[in-house]
Amino acid sequence: MKDYHYYFRDMYHHGEYVEFEGKKLVCELSSRFGMNQEFEGIISSDLIEIQTMYKEYVEEDYELGNVKLHFEYNGELAQDGYILQIEQETITVFASNKRGIKYAIDALGLLLEPCEKGLRLPKATIHDEPSFPIRGIIEGFYGVPWSFEDRMDSIDFMSKHRMNAYMYAPKDDEYHRELWREPYPAEEFDKIRQLKQHCDKHQVDFFYCISPGKDMKFTSQDDFALIQQKLKSMMDIGIRNFAILMDDIDYVLKEENKNFLGRAGVAHAYLVNEINRYLKQELYQYQLVMCPSEYWSYWDTEYKKDIRGLMDPEVLVFWTGYFVFAPTIDRTHAKNNREYYGHDFILWDNVPVNDADKDRIFLDPVRNRYSKLNQHGHVGFVSNPMNQWELSKISLVTLSHYMWNSERYNADYSWKLAIEQFAPDHVDSMTFFCRNNENRRLWFGKNEQLEQALKDRSMQEIDRHFKKFAEVLADLSGMRNEKFHVEVKPWFERAEMDIRLWHAILACENDPTDGNREKVREWVEKCSFCSVRIGSDMAMKAAQEWGYAKKQENKKETTHEELIESASSQSLS
CATH class of the missing domain: 3.20.20.80 (Glycosidases)
Known part of the structure; x- marks a missing residue:
């Protein structure tokens, strides 16, 4: 079973599972949550409606269920909280409001997993409540x-x-x-x-x-x-x-x-x-x-x-x-x-x-x-x-x-x-891209290895970084998410410009001719006037550190201490 202990506040499970035949969980519903028994947006008639990626596990038409699902009101639970008890023949949900019931049903969907017989659920009790209403x-x-x-x-x-x-x-x-x-x-x-x-x-x-x-x-x-x-x-x-x-x-x-x-x-x-x-x-x-x-x-x-x-x-x-x-x-x-x-x-x-x-x-x-x-x-x-x-x-x-x-x-x-x-199919590449686009207003950590490479003028280390970046862009271009590609396009284009600037710097470092220097100046100018930038900004940092560009062309990053000092000194009027 996947590790969902982080997802839930308290989960008690001793290694036993309940197995069900077939590809879908078929539930026979009973409820003492409310006399009107209205669960719009949570269940429909006698069916569970799981509003998560696990909706395919729910049968749309059935006569009798292979497990009983019971809802019970518990006013001692925090708003939106729930208790989910999974036993051999019965699944019981305790909640103080209907949103708590929904979250319990979502949790049930998360816990469902395939097995040889069909599907299985852990015999478990989950007690889950939010930190903030x-x-x-x-x-x-x-x-x-x-x-x-x-x-x-x-x-x-x-x-x-x-x-x-x-x-x-x-x-x-x-x-x-x-x-x-x-x-x-x-x-x-x-x-x-x-x-x-x-x-x-x-x-x-x-x-x-x-x-x-x-x-x-x-x-x-x-x-x-x-x-x-x-x-x-x-x-x-x-x-x-x-x-x-x-x-x-x-x-x-x-x-x-x-x-x-x-x-x-x-x-x-x-x-x-x-x-x-x-x-x-x-x-x-x-x-x-x-x-x-x-x-x-x-x-x-x-x-x-x-x-x-x-x-x-x-x-x-x-x-x-x-x-x-x-x-x-x-x-x-x-x-x-x-x-x-x-x-x-x-x-x-x-x-x-x-x-x-x-x-x-x-x-x-x-x-x-x-x-x-x-x-x-x-x-x-x-x-x-x-x-x-x-x-x-x-x-x-x-x-x-x-x-x-x-x-x-x-x-x-x-x-x-x-x-x-x-x-899910591009985890390593997306992780790399995310790490190069952290919020420098809130997180001041840096890639110490690359920062040291800049100081030491270690061309090989920085070149590995940009080779990796090129591989990441190629891999992420295959993501099946059209909205992602529309929004990220300017930053992908900027990353490609940074790679070109680095190649120009590398060529100039190996052969400092006037033609190579001009190529670096050309890409420095293009990057400087680009409307977006990559957070790590490694190519421009190299250009500035090694004298190909003025340091003030890059935005100065504020430290945590400078933010505190700025906050203390600003007039509230």
Whole structure:
């Protein structure tokens, strides 16, 4: 049996298996979960509907099952948690909500494996609960928003990876930010409706986010009425989760806003409380999240004092860690900032987002997050992915592991599993490509062997690297993933340019003629003006280190200590 102990929080298995004849698991269903017995999106009639890659194991038409499947309610389990008991003739699922039942059925699909008789399952008990009640994706980056197809696929992805929240907040959706007062055109609104329906089908909560902070008039009843109209239109299609985003604005109050409320923290608390009051009038059950203007930092401020003292206590607060792109989120930062804001947190982790590094792609795992954030007021964790949805999936698999079980999370092991899932027939090549495209804002590790080769002018070692890179590009070109090829194309082309630059450098090192030097200059110029770059940047580093290019032509990489110093010295105004 595959090792799924990392995937589940607790799994008890003593080496025994239950075997079934045939190619499909046929289940006879009984349930004491709810009197209405509605399991839409989980089961259909008396059939199990496994919404994972293992759907082929489920019989579509049968008379009697070869195993009994029983659902039972257990209110002591955490939200989305479940217990799965696999015995000789019965499989029992205990859960506190229907999403927990879905995750248990998904787990059952993962555990099924072929055997000589047909299929087998381990005789086992799994007790699985998440570290965070809210886990998911916030589409909150700048630049070209995802396509409708990408958004639909992201919901499928979240459902398969035990994430339960999709937060709609694309910065360049005009009706979310710049034109927040205006209603969505019918065609755009219908797409939001379809996204909400797709979320419902896959047990994912849809959060609609609005960003009125750039030009909100706090004295204007008309502005408040327009926000209410926008939110009401979302309520009418079943949305019950909302966020008010006040990030990335000039939040110094001016003119009538200043005369009316005095300070930004007071104004933002006032705005959120008014919206919260409206939601209470309209909805019996809902969630409201606020993103403050000071969404990063790790010290107390007047703004935070106003939020903790004035904003309704049930409203959740986003933060990104001690920096916009935080290399580390440790216990001290989490504990202190939770106390400074006085509200429960959702960590908005800017991993693997690349809107501040449009020339780069980030294919590494999330690292250096405190394993017990949930013990310091963190009830949620959401990832802000890249503009390139398909390329975001590798990092997002690792994030999904952290969100579900932060205490056990192992970055490198999760990275390995993510790559195996993303490119099962090209694991070695994809691993190499990912290692050459790590996020240098968050991970400062380097290939020490190659760095030493640069210093020693070891041509052979660096040449091996680029020969390997050429083999990797050739192998990955055979991947059966059209979306991957569309998104990665600029970086494949840049990698080929880097290889050509290295060949020119190698030729010049062996024969430093004017013609060879000119060839190096030609490729240095092409690489310098290329709109994208490979993270390891080895060819340009060699050109700079050995005098073929000026060092300032390459972007300077910031160290962890420099980020901390920068954060401490920046003015929050």
